[in-house]
Amino acid sequence: NAGVTQTPKFRVLKTGQSMTLLCAQDMNHEYMYWYRQDPGMGLRLIHYSVGEGTTAKGEVPDGYNVSRLKKQNFLLGLESAAPSQTSVYFCASSLGQGARGAFFGQGTRLTVV
């Protein structure tokens, strides 16, 4: 049981380049999330999805887009990367019943130079 898998685990981008981070979960969870983690800032919610075909903005959505075409996948896109988007990105998923807590992927360390 893989849980939540993020691809890639590391990436270096040049300013202005685009990329997509892929998150896949095999737990049949309805809800999926993208967070970013910056030093001294904790984790902050970028976007989330409450089901296939739905997306919603979180706390820090600017500069990112997301898509949930399949229930098991949640994609995070950066159209024109900026140095301020250098961060560790976490995908998470949850069942949606009660407050069991979310399951997290291992994170993607993204550096924008």
Place this chain on the structure above:
Amino acid sequence: AQTVTQSQPEMSVQEAETVTLSCTYDTSESDYYLFWYKQPPSRQMILVIRQEAYKQQNATENRFSVNFQKAAKSFSLKISDSQLGDAAMYFCAYKRASQGGSEKLVFGKGTKLTVNP
């Protein structure tokens, strides 16, 4: 907006001793959930313990327990018999109950715990 504050950026404890990590939160909601997550150097976020605000009994998971003081909006984590493997960043997190099934979490900035042999 809800906020979560962890006032101790770093803590240290001797192996086999007990340590308490502090967390306070600000909310106008009466029903919510609180969590402690552990992040070891591997970066993986691991759920340690959770507390439902409507339950007065403090949650316990093996060596981990919480002291939940709803009136004071305080949610501290106690680690007993500390082990080297407990060394990690610990994050306190809050979730409104009224947001249904989604787990939109508000995190504190974390406390780095060092365990000394």
